[in-house]
Amino acid sequence: MKALVLTGGSGVRLRPFTYSTPKQLMPLANKPVLDHVIAHVRALGATEVCLLTGDWADAITEAMGDGSRFDVTLTYLRQDRPLGLAHAVQSARPFLGDDDFLMYLGDNILTDDSGEAAEIVGDFRQHRPAAGLVVQHVADPRAYGVAEVDTDGSVRRLVEKPSRPRTDLAVVGLYYFTAAIHRATDAIKPSARGELEITDAVQWLIDQGEQVSARRYSGFWKDVGRADDVLHCNRRLLGELRTDVRGEIDPASELRGQVVIEAGARVVRSRIEGPAIIGPGTLIEDSRIGPGTSIGRDCVVRGTHVSDSVVLQGAHIHTSRGLRGSLVGRFATVGPGEQGDPDHHFVIGDHAQIEMTVV
Template identity: 55%
Template sequence: MKALVLSGGSGTRLRPFSYSMPKQLIPIAGKPVLEHVLGNIRDLGVTEVGIVVGAWAREIAAAIGDGSRLGLRVTYIPQDRPLGLAHAVRTARGFLGDDDFVMYLGDVMLPDGVADLAERFRAGRPAAQVVVHRVADPRGFGVVELDAGGAVRRLVEKPRRPRSDLALVGVYFFGPAIHEAVTAVAPGRRGELEITDAIQWLVTRGAKVEAVEYGGYWKDTGQADDVLECNRHLLGGLGGRAVVHPTARVVRSLIEGPAIVGANTVIEDCHLGPGVSIGRDCVLRGTRLSDSIVLDGASIEEVRGMHGSIIGRSAVVRPADRDGMRHRLLVGDNTRIEIPVSI
C-alpha cells in the first residue's frame, strides 16, 4: 500500500496565517499538522508517500524533506491548481501505479490513528473504503448516505440539504479501480473534480464501496478555533506536565501544564498555561498567556491576560502606550482582534 497526502490547498479559512505559510505546517502541540498526518501513515506500515503540493511546495519540502527523518520515502507531486480531490488522484497516477493506497488530507487530525481501518481495508479489499464521522451540521463536508442494510447508497459534496449526518473525515482507502472513476467524472457544480463523484461512479457500477464510522477524535484544522481546540486535546495527553526543551531558558516564571516550550525560547517573568504551545526561538517577557499557540520566532512583552490566541511567526506583541489606555494595531487582511472594553 502507498499513501497520497493532499497538501495543495490555499487555506483561505485559516487566514491571515495562510497568507505566509501553508496551513499544513501550522503547529499543533509543538508539531506541524502535516507531521501528525505522516506519523499516522507510518503507523500503518506504509513508507511510500506521495505529497501533492501547489504554491507552497518549497515550504512543505523544506519542512518534510525526503521523509527519512520520519521513517518514510516522500515523493512530491506538483499540482498546478487545486482542482479537486479526484484531480489530485489523476495527477498522482504515475506515482500510485496499480497499488492500493490511502488518501489522506494534509490538514486533518486523527490522533487516535487509523490502523484498524487500514486492516479492515486490507482484509476486505473493497474498491473504496471511506471513513465517516457523525456531525451536527454536515453541509460543509462530503456526506455519505447509507441504505437500510448499511451499504453506501449515495455520496454528495457539501449538500445544501443533507440527508445524512455522516461526514467524510478526509481519509480514504482505494484500490486501483478508482483511477478509471476519476477519469470518467466531469467537474461538479463547484468547478472541481470531486472525489465523491468518483466514488459514486463506482457505487453506480456495482463496485464494492464501504463506509466505516470513525470513533476516535477527529478535527478538520481549517479554522483558527479548530486549531486551538485540537491543541488543547493533544496537550491533554501530557497529563498536566510542562515539556520544556533543554535549550529553552526559563527565568522567574511559572509554566502551568499541560504546556510545550520549544528550543532556544526565552521565558522571563511570565505565567504561562495551561494549554500553551510555544515554538522555537521565541521571547516572552512579563506575559500571562493561556490556551494559546505561539509560532516560531514570535515576541510577546508585557501583555497580560492573553487567552485563546494564535501568534504568527516572528510576530511582535507589546504595549504601544505605557502611560495611557490607547491601542495601536498593525493588522493585516482577514485578521481578528478581540480587545476587552470596560462597561
C-alpha cells in the same frame, strides 16, 4: 502500502498566516500539521508516501525532507491547480500505479489513541472494497461529503455538501482506494464549481456496481481550516505529551502537569501549567503559562500571562495584559502602548507589532 497526502489547499480561512506559511505547516504542539499526518499515515501501515503539493511546494519539501525521520519514503508531485480531490488522484497516478492506497487530507488531524483508525484501515485492506470511506456522525453535515450507509456498511449514495442531508454521516479526510478509482476519476465530469469531486468518483463506482464500504470512526477528527480549529487541535495534541524537561528551570519557577521544556529554553521566576510546550531557545521570564499553550523556538515571553494559545517562532510578548485563546505569528511583537485596552483574544500575523497598555 502507499499513501497519497494532499497538501495543495490555499488556506484562505487562516489568513494572514497562510500568506507566508501553508496551513499544512502550521505548528501544533510545536510540530507542523504534516508531521502529525505523516506519523499517523505510517502508523496505519503506509511506507511509501506521496505529498501532492501546489504553490507551497518548495516550503513543504524543505520542511518534510526525504521522510526518513518518519520511517517512510517521501515522493513529491505537484498539482498545478487545485481542481478537486479526484483530479489530485489523477495527478498522482505516476506514483500510485495500480496499487491500493490511502488518501489523507493534509490539513486533517485524527488522533488514534485507541487504534480505531488502524483497525478500520486493516479491515479495508483485508476485504479490499473498491473504495473504503471513514465516516463520523456530525452535528451539521452540510459542509461535508455525506454518506448514506446500509446496515452492512455498504454505501448506497454519496453527496457533496448537500443542502438537505439525508444522514449525519460526514466523510472523514481518510480514504482507502483500489485501482478501480482511476476508472472513476477518468469517467466523471467537473462539478458546478469546476472541480473533479471525489464524491462523484465514488458515486460512479457505486453506480457501476462496485463495492464501496464505510466504517464509523468515533475518535478525534478536525481540519485546521480556521484559527479556532488550530487552537482546538493544539490542545488535543498537547494532551498526549509526556513531561520532558531538557531546558533550564531556575529555583523560583514551578512546573505543573504535563510540561515539555525543550533543550536551550530557559524558565525564570515563572509558573508553567500543562499541558504546555516551550520551544528551544525560548525565554520565559516573570510569566505564567497556562494550559493548552505552545510556544515555539527563540521566543521571549516576559511579565505576562499566556494560556490556550499558539505562539510561533521568534515572537516577543511583553505586556502586563495576558493573552488567551490567541495565535501569534512568527517574529510578531506584543508590547506596551499608550492607550488602555480590555482583555485580549488575538490572531496576530507574522512580523506584526501590537501595543497594549493597562488602564
